[in-house]
Each structure stands twice: as C-alpha cells, then as structure tokens.
Amino acid sequence: MRASYLIAGAIALAAAGWIASGVLSGPAEPPPAESAKGPEAAPAADEAAEAPLAVRVATVRAIPHVSTLTVNGRTEAARKVSIRTETSGRVSALGADKGETVAAGQVLVELALDDRAARLDEAKALLEQRRIEVDAARELAASNYTSRTKLAQAEAALAQAQAGLAAIRLDLSRTRIEAPFAGLLNQRPVEQGDWVGVGETVATLLELDPLKVLAEVPEMHVAALRPDPGGAADPTTPRVDIRLIDGRRLEGRITFVSAEADPQTRTFAVEITVRNPDHDIPEGMTAEVRLPLRQVMAHRVSPALLTLNDAGEVGVKLVDDDNTVRFLKARIVDDSPDGIWLAGLPDPARVISVGQEFVLEGQTVRPVPVSASSPTETPADAAPKAGNGLETPPPATAGPAPMIGARAAGDPA
Structure with a gap:
C-alpha cells in the first residue's frame, strides 16, 4: 500500500518538473520565414490602416419645392337639382331618357293641357269685357252721369281680369318642365300617362362639367x-x-x-x-x-441615402469641407415618385451616396464625386448604374485607400 503512494508521488514530481522546464526556458524562437520579413512589414501595415476610406459623394443643391x-x-x-312640378296634371310627353345629356331649356316632361286652353279663352274674354266696362264708366263719369265709385269698381274688375289671365298663362307655362342648366339627366321617376301633383319630383339633373x-x-x-x-x-x-x-x-x-x-x-x-x-x-x-x-427650399435625394445614427434617428451622412463625416437628422417635407425632399441641409450638400453604412460620424474619408449631367442634378436624377440611383464614376486609379461599397469589373464577389 505504501509502495503505491511512493510511485504516485514520484510521477507527480516528474510532471511538475517537466512543466516548470517549459515556463523557465521562455518562448521558442520565431520560424525563419517570419523573421525573414524584416522591418518593412510594419510601416506598410500602418500606412494601409491609416489611409482614409474612399466614399462616393453627390453634390445636391436646394431648389424651390411646393410641399403637398x-x-x-x-x-x-358641380350642381345637383331635383326638378319638381309646380302644377298638377297627366304626363303627356317625355323629352329625354335618364342617362342622356340635355341642354339648358330643353323640355324634360310635358303635362297635358286639359281644360287650360278653355280657361285661357275665358280669361281673355272676361278681360275684354272689363275693358269695355271701364271705358263706359269713364265716359259717364266725365259727364257726371255716374259716381266715381262706380268707375273705381269697374277699374278694379279690370285689374282682376288681368290678374286672372296672367295666372292661367303661368299655369300653362308650368306644364312644360325644362332643364334649368345643361347636364346629365340622372333620374326620371315618371312615365308617360302618370298623374303628378304639385311638388312631385319628375327628374334629377347633374352638372358634371x-x-x-x-x-x-x-x-x-x-x-x-x-x-x-x-x-x-x-x-x-x-x-x-x-x-x-x-x-x-x-x-x-x-x-x-x-x-x-x-x-x-x-x-x-x-x-x-x-x-x-x-x-x-x-x-x-x-x-x-x-x-x-x-x-420651401429643399434637397431631393434618393430614399436609399437615408441611414440611422446610434440614437435610431433617420438622417443622411454628409462630408464637410474638412472631409469629415457628419450626420444630419432628416426633416422630410415631401415624398414623390422620383425621390424624397429634405429640408435643413446645407446648400450645397455633399451627401454620401455609396458607403454611408461603413463610415462613422467624425471619421475622415476621401470623397469621390459622382458625375452629374448638370450642377443642380440630385441623386434621384443620376443614371442608376450603382443600384441606388447614382451614376458610377470611372474606376479610380490604384491607391492605398480602399473603395467602400463598389468593386471593379472582374473582382470576385
């Protein structure tokens, strides 16, 4: 039993000695291949790390825009009227069907005259009689053979006959129901032969132009x-x-x-x-x-240029005169099929069009201008060659700064 304890202790001491020998001897020398790189590797790596990233920027100018x-x-x-009768009678004729376009003054419904013609002749005859009576009364009054009261009564009867004739003529005119304006006959709830009373709707007219x-x-x-x-x-x-x-x-x-x-x-x-x-x-x-x-004065940009800051606010990233990235919260005043309109940006504004998601606010970048057909062209106007409504500029010459968000033709995906 005691012999087994001694053997285990010996093995533990041997393992501890082996571990301690590796710690005390220090790290092994680097392989010849690594040490052969020499001191030139460190400056090249630092230069690549310090080179500012290149981003594409579009110069956008504010133009007058009417927000909507x-x-x-x-x-x-424009006008809609329900045409009602002003007299009663039987519908004798119809001037238009529903759905038809009618002119102003066109007859829509015509009522039967019935005894109105006879009453008109009666009113005319009575009026003539009253005129003769008035003339005779005036001659007698001039000769003092009648009182002026009789003359006044004759003149009153004449006025009454005139009023009666005017009333029958008005009733006759009301049998022809005309369109008050040009429009569309939308409803006509009566048919020929129907009897209508005063105030009943016979047509609905719409003015659609x-x-x-x-x-x-x-x-x-x-x-x-x-x-x-x-x-x-x-x-x-x-x-x-x-x-x-x-x-x-x-x-x-x-x-x-x-x-x-x-x-x-x-x-x-x-x-x-x-x-x-x-x-x-x-x-x-x-x-x-x-x-x-x-x-308002606003900048029109593509919605693809909007991004978020750390606070979750929507805005755009710009490049200032010192080539430093700045984030400005977007104040959207309008949207249209060809872009969104932002207010509150500097004029002109150098908006990062490609690479805005790869740079941070305050970071120094190398801006690469987006070519445009006119000085006032906005990102929404540029030819869509880069997938975001912006024209891709010619390939940049070889340099230390990598281009964010684009690659040359033939590069591996």
Missing part, C-alpha cells in the same frame, strides 16, 4: 391652402393632382376652403374643380388628392 398634403376625397357634381372633388383637411394645414376661384386669374397658383380609384389622373384647382371646421373631426372642407367634358367621371368616385401647401 395627400388626403382622400370623392367626386361630386366642371366636376368638384371634395376633401377634408386637418386644421394644422388649412392656413397653407390658397383658393383660386378665378383659375386663370392667378397662373402661379399650384394645381392639385388627383388620382381616381380606377387609376385615372386629373388636375384641378382649389375653388373653396371652408371657414368653419367640422365639430366632430376638426377638419375643414375643401373643394377642387376639375374639367370633365366627356361626362365620363361620375359622382361619388373615391380619389386621392395631393394638395399644394407651401413652397
């Missing part, structure tokens, strides 16, 4: 809207872009802005007038309305 507000709306006829588009605007934007009732009176007034639910696009002008807010929604009613010469846009269609608000 997009709201939902609906089409509505011009056409109105109604929208509701939040109270924070209503002060920026500019009504243009005269249209051509102010050619500088921005036009309103309208897209119908079926994809058709229209252009109109603001003709009315309500001075009273809706008590429930706190929005203001706005009317936009558009042309509809073919009457092919009906009332009640849903529309997307882009209302012009105010003109």
